[in-house]
Amino acid sequence: MDSCDQAHAETTTDISEANIVIETSRPLPVANRNDGLSILKGLWKERSLLAALTLMNRYVGRAFRITLPVFQPAVFVGPESNRQILVTDRHQFSWRSASDPVVRLLRQGILVVDDAQQDTLRAIMDPPLQRKNFTPHIDEMQHYADVALDRWQDGETRDMLVEMRRAALLILMGVSYRVDFAPDMDALWNPILELLEYISPGLWILWADMPRPKYRNAIAAMDGYLYRIIRERRAALESGAHVATPGDLLSQLILAPDMNDDLIRDQLLTMLIAGHDTSTALLAWVLYLLGMHPEEMVAVREEIDAVMPDPGQPVQLEAIGALHRLDLVIKEALRLYPPIHVGNRVAKTDLDICGYRVPEGTRVMYSIYLAHRDKEYWSDPEQFCPERFAHGQEDKRPPLTYVPFGGGPRNCIGAAFAQVESKIVLVRILQRFELELLNGAEIHPHMGATLEPRPGVQMRIRRRA
Helix, strand or coil, X not given: CCHHHHHHHHHCCCHHHCCCCCCCCEEXXXXXXXXXXXXXXXXXXXXXXXXXXXXXXXXXXXXXXXXXXXXXXXXXXXXXXXXXXXXXCHHHEECCCCXXXXXXXXCCCHHHCCHHHHHHHHHHHCHHHCHHHHHHHHHHHHHHHHHHHCCCCCCCEEEHHHHHHHHHHHHHHHHHCCCCCHHHHHHHHHHHHHHHHHCCCCHHHCXXXXXXXXXXXXXXXXXXXXXXXXXXXXXXXXXXXXCCCCCCHHHHXXXXXXXXXXXXXXXXXXXXXXXXXXXXXXXXXHHHHHHHCHHHHHHHHHHHHHHCCCCCCCCCHHHHHCCHHHHHHHHHHHXXXXXXXXXXXXXXXXXXXXXXXXXXCCEEEEEHHHHCCCCCCCCCCCCCCHHHHCCCHHHHCCCCCCCECECHHHCCCCHHHHHHHHHHHHHHHHHHEEEEECCHHHCEEEECCCEEEECCCEEEEEECC
16 A cells, blocks of 8 residues: 555545545645755756656655645645546546636637536547447548658658657548548648647746737637638538538537537537647657667567558558557557646545645646656556566556546547557558657657657658568
């Protein structure tokens, strides 16, 4: 039992009562003076918010409070706190913090609403993203992956962070929205990047009301595009020129009752921003890790060649399911570099979390990144070791130790889509190209809208014979 579990056991008699602050619960610890100096030295060296969380975890523990002037969240690490926040006491938390840029951008999007409104949206949006409804279109996933890869020339160097973003956008829009994004890609590329910057951790943490005029044009550009495709699809559905399928998210939103264009816009932008950026980060990290471990790249490529010996044939779902080595690599990439690296909530009432007092209105963060590197549950947690997920090894760890897609009823709605998509993109890359990582020593995780590799993943491309 870890310290968080022990404290919770000592101070609560029933997990259902965790929303009641118990008199014996303790205030969240903060860094003492000596540890604070060590943390400041580390921050000066690393200069990142991720480093701050890592150092606080190292010096203070699995539960702590950050003490900036207007940013004082409670931060928790580990399966027991994950269970409280994500499952047992989830109704005691709000996902919506009105001052955060992500709420201003997504408005009433499914990621930033609560309770009945969230349940209603999920009931509409979950079916198109279920495996049975999107896998009939895996040939289109392959098509859009190939469209992105057809730009690559033998011998050139490409940034895989950029290239995987292109592929993820084409696939999301083409398969889930049934819209070819290629004609609009160049015009909307910068607005998309600016919106990702807008919702990334930054000075808004310290000055929530700081004006951000540079992003107004980006929002206007995306809104113009999204409202246009909504109008065009609505007209096509009414005229019979377009027939909705179960995996067609855009059409299902339009056909759902009580969904006006503004609400539809909010869901489309939510999925476009959150859906494509998480896939972008995952794919870029997998390619980085394969580049850093060439023997693993060879093993994965050999598996692909054995399962799918003819790269000219369409990728089949059964073949994707047989790529066990690739699956282990993806899981390990998600452990080391989870795209959604931290979860944010707001306490609706006074709470006891793992024995610590959390007052109403407190921002509560659970760190997926730190949980995935906890030495108590992971041997050699900093090392790349896909085998740790082989042969039922996951069963040796407590539930909610590994949470790359969150957990509980509000887990990632696009998890199944992302997992199939990532395998198809990686299969097509490794069937068609040899890759050499050029800047591995420079790459580090950066806390943007997702956890992404900075300054990019530069790889030299060679066509396979």
